[in-house]
Amino acid sequence: MGAAKSNLVELRDLKVAFDGVQVLHGIDLTVGRGEALGLVGESGCGKSVTWLAALGLLPGKAGVSGSVRLEGRELCGSPRSTLESVRGGRIAMIFQDPSSSLNPVLRIGRQITEALALHRGLRGDAARTEALRLMDMVGIPDARSRFDLYAHEFSGGQCQRLMIAMALAGEPDLLIADEPTTALDATIQAQILDLLIQLRAETGMATVFISHDLGAVSQVCERVCVMYAGRIVEQGTVEQLFAAPRHPYTRGLFDAIPRIDGPRQPLVPIPGTVPNPKHLPAGCAFSPRCSRVLQSCHTELPPLVPQGDGRLLACARPVPLALVIHAAKPRTPARIVESALQ
Amino acid sequence: MTPLIQATNLARIYQVRRGLFAQPKPVRAVDGVSLAVMPGETLGIVGESGSGKSTLGRMLLGIDQLQAGEVRFEGRAMPELRTAEWRALRAKMQLVYQDPLAALDRRLTIASQLAEPLEIHRIIPKDQRPARVAELMVAVGLRQDQAGRFPHELSGGQRQRAVIARALASRPKLLVCDEPVSALDVSIQAQVVNMLRQLQEQNGIAMVFISHDLKVVRNIADRVAVMYLGRIVEEASSDVIFRSPRHPYTQALVSSVPVPGKLLEGRVILQGEPPNPANRPAGCAFHPRCSIARDICRSTAPVLRQIENRRTAACHIVADGAVPVAA
Numbered sequence: 001m002g003a004a005k006s007n008l009v010e011l012r013d014l015k016v017a018f019d020g021v022q023v024l025h026g027i028d029l030t031v032g033r034g035e036a037l038g039l040v041g042e043s044g045c046g047k048s049v050t051w052l053a054a055l056g057l058l059p060g061k062a063g064v065s066g067s068v069r070l071e072g073r074e075l076c077g078s079p080r081s082t083l084e085s086v087r088g089g090r091i092a093m094i095f096q097d098p099s100s101s102l103n104p105v106l107r108i109g110r111q112i113t114e115a116l117a118l119h120r121g122l123r124g125d126a127a128r129t130e131a132l133r134l135m136d137m138v139g140i141p142d143a144r145s146r147f148d149l150y151a152h153e154f155s156g157g158q159c160q161r162l163m164i165a166m167a168l169a170g171e172p173d174l175l176i177a178d179e180p181t182t183a184l185d186a187t188i189q190a191q192i193l194d195l196l197i198q199l200r201a202e203t204g205m206a207t208v209f210i211s212h213d214l215g216a217v218s219q220v221c222e223r224v225c226v227m228y229a230g231r232i233v234e235q236g237t238v239e240q241l242f243a244a245p246r247h248p249y250t251r252g253l254f255d256a257i258p259r260i261d262g263p264r265q266p267l268v269p270i271p272g273t274v275p276n277p278k279h280l281p282a283g284c285a286f287s288p289r290c291s292r293v294l295q296s297c298h299t300e301l302p303p304l305v306p307q308g309d310g311r312l313l314a315c316a317r318p319v320p321l322a323l324v325i326h327a328a329k330p331r332t333p334a335r336i337v338e339s340a341l342q
Numbered sequence: 343m344t345p346l347i348q349a350t351n352l353a354r355i356y357q358v359r360r361g362l363f364a365q366p367k368p369v370r371a372v373d374g375v376s377l378a379v380m381p382g383e384t385l386g387i388v389g390e391s392g393s394g395k396s397t398l399g400r401m402l403l404g405i406d407q408l409q410a411g412e413v414r415f416e417g418r419a420m421p422e423l424r425t426a427e428w429r430a431l432r433a434k435m436q437l438v439y440q441d442p443l444a445a446l447d448r449r450l451t452i453a454s455q456l457a458e459p460l461e462i463h464r465i466i467p468k469d470q471r472p473a474r475v476a477e478l479m480v481a482v483g484l485r486q487d488q489a490g491r492f493p494h495e496l497s498g499g500q501r502q503r504a505v506i507a508r509a510l511a512s513r514p515k516l517l518v519c520d521e522p523v524s525a526l527d528v529s530i531q532a533q534v535v536n537m538l539r540q541l542q543e544q545n546g547i548a549m550v551f552i553s554h555d556l557k558v559v560r561n562i563a564d565r566v567a568v569m570y571l572g573r574i575v576e577e578a579s580s581d582v583i584f585r586s587p588r589h590p591y592t593q594a595l596v597s598s599v600p601v602p603g604k605l606l607e608g609r610v611i612l613q614g615e616p617p618n619p620a621n622r623p624a625g626c627a628f629h630p631r632c633s634i635a636r637d638i639c640r641s642t643a644p645v646l647r648q649i650e651n652r653r654t655a656a657c658h659i660v661a662d663g664a665v666p667v668a669a
């Protein structure tokens with residue numbers, strides 16, 4: 001077993017409860033070195049909590065159990081100092097709410113040099129030079145003259161770039177980007193996605209990209225995890241999932257996205273709403289909304305099991321592969337991938 | 343046919359003060375916009391954040407003051423703000439915006455919220471109101487057992503349905519929807535979009551649909567106007583504009599929409615940031631980010647011209663030789 005082949009981060013049976021209400025029901029997830037993994041699912045399904053829990057960033061009232069390993073070393077329950085050295089150093093996270101992460105009363109240059117001092121021991125001119133390099137790298141125009149500005153003097157897209165620059169200060173092995181583009185304009189979103197792809201190519205760091213936008217995920221990631229109500233329901237390569245989503249929820253997500261090309265048709269929504277974690281349906285949590293539901297789905301929880309093609313799936317009656325491949329309707333994801341490959 | 347609503351040369355200038363002692367600077371939020379919406383038609387409005395979409399929507403309804411220009415509804419000039427005529431007209435044009443919780447009264451049940459506009463506008467006799475409330479709930483796909491619920495007891499999508507039902511109570515001819523589905527998850531978004539499309543088809547309601555989500559706009563709008571820094575830079579039918587955008591900004595915008603399975607390569611990724619509206623670039627406001635800009639773009643602002651049948655664009659290069667659209 002060569003160390004190079006081992007996984008960078010492994011989550012095992014990660015569970016989280018708030019005030020006795022369980023919101024994460026045992027997440028198993030691995031991130032390989034240099035890999036780009038996407039985490040998708042609707043609001044409240046536990047995407048952020050998964051990584052906040054893994055990094056020990058949840059408030060004290062949160063009950064966390066399970067295992068989080070970084071290169072085999074257990075982080076869950078380890079002392080604060082260990083977690084603090086991992087955060088920002090080995091693993092950096094860009095948070096969903098950008099305004100909460102940049103300090104409004106500290107000049108931007110100072111914030112980045114402080115991160116450099118903390119994680120890499122750089123001081124003085126060396127820190128300043130490196131901070132300017134990072135600002136350049138994330139595409140802040142004329143970094144030198146903007147070094148001493150405050151966060152509010154930058155645009156939303158630039159603040160997001162600055163957060164990425166801060167995250168890069170510790171030369172992390174893994175960057176967790178939680179909805180890094182959601183609050184941004186479409187054209188700026190495209191810039192940031194482009195930046196994330198380019199940074200990964202240049203630095204070789206692994207990326208976890210959290211988003212509810214399947215389109216954005218498919219651009220940045222190689223592997224995708226679909227979550228529903230605190231569980232992973234399907235996992236596979238981007239090609240697999242986009243060519244043939246097999247969990248009825250994954251399939252429903254694809255069908256619900258309006259198309260930017262092709263004929264205009266009524267959208268295909270998923271009926272019903274996301275369940276309240278306090279009153280999770282018995283059996284498969286998706287069963288009340290599922291178009292392929294079986295009687296047994298209401299009582300038996302389908303386990304997440306490997307399929308012949310290597311993907312993981314938790315469903316008693318998945319969308320048949322053949323059905324997806326032969327579907328001639330223009331709005332099937334299979335066709336979307338096809339046309340993209342032309 | 344007379345347009346249901348027609349706006350000519352609208353302008354809205356905010357005086358914005360940066361810092362306590364700074365001189366107020368004019369921000370031209372909406373800067374010479376003309377548009378028309380036919381009965382039953384849906385006009386989509388897209389564009390960068392801060393390009394003036396919401397301000398324009400409010401101006402159409404007469405909620406935001408016009409510094410210049412004119413709005414005509416069913417061929418008649420808009421009455422003075424807050425007069426009886428204005429209020430009567432407001433029953434025919436309603437606003438639906440992003441945050442359903444803010445639009446609903448948290449102390450009232452859904453049924454009472456829907457009955458309220460019926461009372462205010464004295465639209466139907468009192469004894470018929472419960473039936474109308476039930477009808478409205480059906481129209482937006484709410485269940486009868488949800489009539490007695492309070493807003494916080496509904497999901498986000500259900501709340502937005504309630505807001506739309508309330509807007510429909512006075513049987514409006516025009517809905518101005520400002521980011522009505524942006525706060526909703528995709529699966530729920532699709533439910534609400536379908537419902538709006540149904541309303542269009544069944545009741546012939548016209549809509550101005552403001553959104554930054556191009557995929558949703560393409561799905562619901564007949565025609566689309568693209569705004570950049572307070573002005574319309576391109577307008578065409580929804581099918582045409584997304585299939586073959588002509589203005590360089592529209593091209594970048596359409597190209598930036600992440601499509602599942604479609605790689606980022608080969609897309610137009612704009613350099614630079616959207617400009618500050620208080621500091622409008624000279625010439626074409628888009629020129630600092632435009633890859634085909636020439637000298638004339640830096641000095642002269644392009645006017646909106648007809649570039650094809652039923653299609654306009656404001657770009658020197660794209661509209662070379664075309665005749666300006668008379669305002």
Ligand SMILES: Nc1ncnc2c1ncn2[C@@H]1O[C@H](COP(=O)(O)OP(=O)(O)OP(=O)(O)O)[C@@H](O)[C@H]1O
Nearest residue numbers: 018023042043044045046047048049050059212277
């Ligand atoms: N600090 C907290 N206290 C109590 N409940 C919480 C807390 N943080 C998250 N939750 C709950 O945990 C669940 C998962 O939340 P999480 O933030 O991980 O969702 P998400 O998938 O990131 O959603 P979004 O797409 O909206 O960001 C939700 O039900 C949420 O209400």
Ligand SMILES: Nc1ncnc2c1ncn2[C@@H]1O[C@H](COP(=O)(O)OP(=O)(O)OP(=O)(O)O)[C@@H](O)[C@H]1O
Nearest residue numbers: 356358369371390391392393394395396397398619
């Ligand atoms: N009440 C106000 N006072 C001062 N400036 C304002 C006011 N409302 C809007 N503005 C400014 O006018 C411009 C247009 O704003 P508007 O809200 O119409 O844009 P928008 O296109 O709706 O943006 P978004 O997509 O972010 O909602 C912006 O520069 C904004 O800062």
Ligand code: SF4
Nearest residue numbers: 284287290297315316
């Ligand atoms: S397990 Fe059953 S209910 Fe759940 S998604 Fe599959 S078919 Fe639907």
Ligand SMILES: [Mg+2]
Nearest residue numbers: 047048049096
């Ligand atoms: Mg989140």
Ligand SMILES: [Mg+2]
Nearest residue numbers: 395396397520
């Ligand atoms: Mg707006």
